[in-house]
Amino acid sequence: xxxxxxxxxxxxxxxxxxxxxxxxxxxxxxxxxxxxxxxxxxxxxxxxxxxxxxxxxxxxxxxxxxxxxxxxxxxxxxxxxxxxxxxxxxxxxxxxxxxxxxxxxxxxxxxxxxxxxxxxxxxxxxxxxxxxxxxxxxxxxxxxxxxxxxxxxxxxxxxxxxxxxxxxxxxxxxxxxxxxxxxxxxxxxxxxxxxxxxxxxxxxxxxxxxxxxxxxxxxxxxxxxxxxxxxxxxxxxxxxxx
Amino acid sequence: xxxxxxxxxxxxxxxxxxxxxxxxxxxxxxxxxxxxxxxxxxxxxxxxxxxxxxxxxxxxxxxxxxxxxxxxxxxxxxxxxxxxxxxxxxxxxxxxxxxxxxxxxxxxxxxxxxxxxxxxxxxxxxxxxxxxxxxxxxxxxxxxxxxxxxxxxxxxxxxxxxxxxxxxxxxxxxxxxxxxxxxxxxxxxxxxxxxxxxxxxxxxxxxxxxxxxxxxxxxxxxxxxxxxxxxxxxxxxxxxxx
DNA sequence: GAGTGGTCTAGACCACTGC
DNA sequence: CAGTGGTCTAGACCACTCG
Numbered sequence: 425x426x427x428x429x430x431x432x433x434x435x436x437x438x439x440x441x442x443x444x445x446x447x448x449x450x451x452x453x454x455x456x457x458x459x460x461x462x463x464x465x466x467x468x469x470x471x472x473x474x475x476x477x478x479x480x481x482x483x484x485x486x487x488x489x490x491x492x493x494x495x496x497x498x499x500x501x502x503x504x505x506x507x508x509x510x511x512x513x514x515x516x517x518x519x520x521x522x523x524x525x526x527x528x529x530x531x532x533x534x535x536x537x538x539x540x541x542x543x544x545x546x547x548x549x550x551x552x553x554x555x556x557x558x559x560x561x562x563x564x565x566x567x568x569x570x571x572x573x574x575x576x577x578x579x580x581x582x583x584x585x586x587x588x589x590x591x592x593x594x595x596x597x598x599x600x601x602x603x604x605x606x607x608x609x610x611x612x613x614x615x616x617x618x619x620x621x622x623x624x625x626x627x628x629x630x631x632x633x634x635x636x637x638x639x640x641x642x643x644x645x646x647x648x649x650x651x652x653x654x655x656x657x658x659x660x661x662x663x664x665x666x
Numbered sequence: 667x668x669x670x671x672x673x674x675x676x677x678x679x680x681x682x683x684x685x686x687x688x689x690x691x692x693x694x695x696x697x698x699x700x701x702x703x704x705x706x707x708x709x710x711x712x713x714x715x716x717x718x719x720x721x722x723x724x725x726x727x728x729x730x731x732x733x734x735x736x737x738x739x740x741x742x743x744x745x746x747x748x749x750x751x752x753x754x755x756x757x758x759x760x761x762x763x764x765x766x767x768x769x770x771x772x773x774x775x776x777x778x779x780x781x782x783x784x785x786x787x788x789x790x791x792x793x794x795x796x797x798x799x800x801x802x803x804x805x806x807x808x809x810x811x812x813x814x815x816x817x818x819x820x821x822x823x824x825x826x827x828x829x830x831x832x833x834x835x836x837x838x839x840x841x842x843x844x845x846x847x848x849x850x851x852x853x854x855x856x857x858x859x860x861x862x863x864x865x866x867x868x869x870x871x872x873x874x875x876x877x878x879x880x881x882x883x884x885x886x887x888x889x890x891x892x893x894x895x896x897x898x899x900x901x902x903x904x905x906x907x908x
Numbered sequence: 909g910a911g912t913g914g915t916c917t918a919g920a921c922c923a924c925t926g927c
Numbered sequence: 928c929a930g931t932g933g934t935c936t937a938g939a940c941c942a943c944t945c946g
Contacts, residue, residue: 484726485908486908509907509908510907512905512907606906606907606908607906607907608904608905608906608907609904609905609906609907610902610903610904610905611853611875611898611902611903611904611905612875612898612902612903613855613856613873613874613875613876613896613898614855614873614898615872615873629871630857631855631856631857631873631874632855632873633853633854633855633875634855636902637907654855656853656854656855656856660852660853660854660878661852661853661854662850662851662852662853663754663850663851663852663853663905664848664849664850664851665751665752665754665848665849665850665851665879666727666728666751666848
């Protein structure tokens with residue numbers, strides 16, 4: 425017999441939704457700890473085991489970080505670990521020195537066909553475009569172009585970008601309250617055009633790794649579209665297949 | 667106070683190890699079901715909850731597949747789902763037609779510096795090298811070269827490869843009892859050399875995606891080193907960042 | 909020692925499959 | 928219907944952190 429209620433959702437998932445609501449509302453901010461399992465169990469009138477299962481799932485999705493003996497913390501892009509989750513570029517030599525972000529440009533525009541489709545916003549809605557370079561050991565290795573919904577990042581400008589030290593996602597998180605949760609990347613090999621080649625200091629026609637990314641926040645809402653060109657002569661893109 | 671026994675391992679992980687031993691020993695074969703949680707709990711003299719936690723972890727690592735109401739099954743590369751876990755190449759158009767594998771060559775050699783290091787075998791140990799092409803809709807899109815430890819794949823030949831229908835990992839699994847569990851891939855953009863360009867029907871110097879893979883079986887034992895060159899004009903490599 | 913997350917148990921009941 | 932995995936509970940105890 426088919427199931428009567430196809431919308432069945434176990435209790436622990438409902439608890440999970442409530443906790444996510446708290447995260448979205450800023451009740452607990454990135455880096456802070458959330459209440460203990462016992463407290464949450466009391467608040468939601470469920471057993472500790474049910475809260476535990478909700479938190480387990482969120483920890484496996486990198487929304488929360490459990491630390492035995494200390495508590496459960498809201499994941500933050502200020503944590504260097506989450507930095508490498510979103511930039512899978514490793515030097516051939518193996519030594520991991522964080523790159524330097526150099527903003528080149530930041531301007532307003534209106535969403536075209538592709539941007540409106542990818543970001544799920546109206547055609548012609550306000551967007552912000554950012555161009556920047558990532559330098560490893562002083563060398564330009566990545567050339568990025570970011571497309572952001574204008575309403576979420578009001579006030580973002582070249583000056584803001586230049587004056588911030590740290591990853592761009594930690595800026596988005598701390599200043600605009602937008603937390604990047606997961607992303608899909610589409611990779612291709614392309615040839616460097618003249619302008620790109622000049623910017624990156626390679627020969628025109630050199631092979632570059634094109635990385636197209638759509639990034640999502642809570643509730644699978646797309647909040648960033650970006651395209652990067654990676655110079656892979658002295659670095660590689662590392663991926664784990666499970 | 668620091669922990670007295672740094673080798674502490676919870677009971678459910680010991681159970682997990684025992685189940686993995688059963689998988690390695692072939693007690694339960696890919697595609698078959700393992701005993702029910704209750705049976706396993708009785709066999710190992712632990713509670714059902716402890717067995718459950720062991721199986722949960724193995725299911726999250728794609729070693730086992732749970733099916734409510736039916737049982738828990740050993741993951742198999744005969745399952746089409748696991749195929750796309752290990753070939754993240756998607757046509758731009760979106761339609762997913764499985765590629766055709768065309769073996770080109772298969773010969774014996776001795777492990778050099780790199781192969782012995784990557785595969786963890788003696789310098790000069792027997793290895794098998796396979797060259798093949800993957801065709802999507804009749805077009806050659808991927809050119810692969812595989813390096814395999816000779817002792818694990820005795821009898822592997824061009825004839826065996828040509829006469830097998832299905833993915834190469836399902837051949838390895840069913841005929842040689844070697845199950846590929848996870849892999850690390852290193853991606854770079856490179857220019858096609860003359861010979862590669864000819865084989866793949868592209869121009870010399872065209873950008874190609876170079877995918878270097880090390881594949882592991884149970885116990886993090888490396889059992890395959892491969893390098894692929896992907897033509898990404900009409901396909902892209904899809905990756906999910908969590 | 910108090911407080912946190914981590915493990916283990918036992919039992920009840922629910923959802924799904926297949927005979 | 929019996930058998931499977933999935934959920935939920937309650938309680939005990941362990942491992943870790945910090946004051």
